[in-house]
Amino acid sequence: MLLDQQYLFAPGPTPIPDRVKAAMNQPMIAHRSQEFPTLLEDVATRLMPVFGSENPVTVLAGSGTSALEAAAANVIEENDEIVVVVAGAFGDRFASICETFGANVHRLNIEWGAACKPEQLEEFLQSIPKEIKAVFATYCETSTGVLNPIKDLGEVVKKVTNALYIVDGVSCIGAVPVDMKGWNIDILVSGSQKALMLPPGLAFVAMNDTAREVIRNCKAKRFYLDLNRYLASYETDKSTPFTPAVSLIYGAQEVCRMLEEEGFENVIKRHLLLKEMVREGLKAIEIPLLTSDEDASPTVTAVRTIDEPSKQIKKLLKDKFAITVGGGQKKLKGEIFRIGHMGYCTPFDVIKVLGSIEMTLKFLEGKDVLGIAVKRAEEVWMEHV
Ligand SMILES: Cc1ncc(COP(=O)(O)O)c(C=O)c1O
Secondary structure, X not given: OOOOOOEEEOOOOOOOOHHHHHHHOOOOOOOOOOHHHHHHHHHHHHOHHHHOOOOOOEEEEXXXXXXXXXXXXXXXXXXXXXXXEEOOHHHHHHHHHHHHOOOEEEEEEOOOOOOOOHHHHHHHHXXXXXXXXXXXXXXXXXXXXXXOOHHHHHHHHHHXXXXXXXXXXXXXXXXXXXXXXXXXXXXXXXXXXXXXXXXXXXXXXXXXXXXXXXXXXXXXXXXXXXXHHHHHHHHHHOOOOOOOOHHHHHHHHHHHHHHHHXXXXXXXXXXXXXXXXXXXXXXXXXXXXXXXXXXXXXXXXEEEOOOOHHHHHHHHHHHHHOEEEEEOOHHHOOOEEEEEOOOOOOHHHHHHHHHHHHHHHHHHHOOOOOOHHHHHHHHHHHOOO
């Protein structure tokens, strides 16, 4: 095998397009130079349709968790009542962050592998007799491959409470539709290394005017992640309060160009096709999936590993075919593996990963599945060409 041919199907980080790598190689510029404000403004505004935001998107240097933390640190004051939808490891992380900032966190626990239904959230919110400051939810719960119905949940939040609605879109923004105003989202956060086709290191926070007002008045202590500093620096100088990750921002500019060239509607359709190909292919070889078609994310698919040989799929995919997939997290460790199909991913890539899974199953279990998943995925693809 050519050792430099490695195939990344983890649900983040994801492959980087060559032209994005080239863009990141541009000569360094000083962030207090004349050039930087033009670059930052270009990226912050071109990301607006991708985030469904009416305001420019704030860019932080940090991983996705820094954006989650920023959302919590700038809104939560000691003993605020906060609701978090916990449908997997990342909802759980959001809840832990809120607890760290002194909130009274009410966790709405959803079975891992299922999406939160609006009725579940409505009933839960109605059962809390106190004023709720914010409701946090995860758009794509990466640990289970579930896409929560963020629009419908937002309707419930605004019907039942006066709370802010804060959404973690780390593993799907750039691949799915979103409309902050229409869906009642006040803060939407994301990271660079998933559907946005960049290396890890940038975090994004989109805030509406209501959220900005709450953040302005929030008395909680914070420094590096104080969003007021970022908003003020952008407002006055189109800059950032601290040294930005300039090269990654150049990369983000190229990503915006790519999304515009393909057309964001087509990007969304491509991800729906990738999801259908993966799911239909795996169903054809009778591999159990963790989520229903209805709840499944277009960016990541969780596959059950039910018997001893199947638990070795992840290792064999890597050893024999240089394919990296994700494992299970927390209570799903050893129970599933996860295929990321987001960002710089095409139907041909899906054929590659499905073919490798077929061969791996043949190795492990002697199952005669060669060509079956691939054939089914090709049939799905042909319906769309
Ligand atoms: C939904 C979700 N939220 C938050 C994070 C955390 O992002 P990071 O690992 O970049 O800090 C991830 C990372 O996988 C994620 O998938």
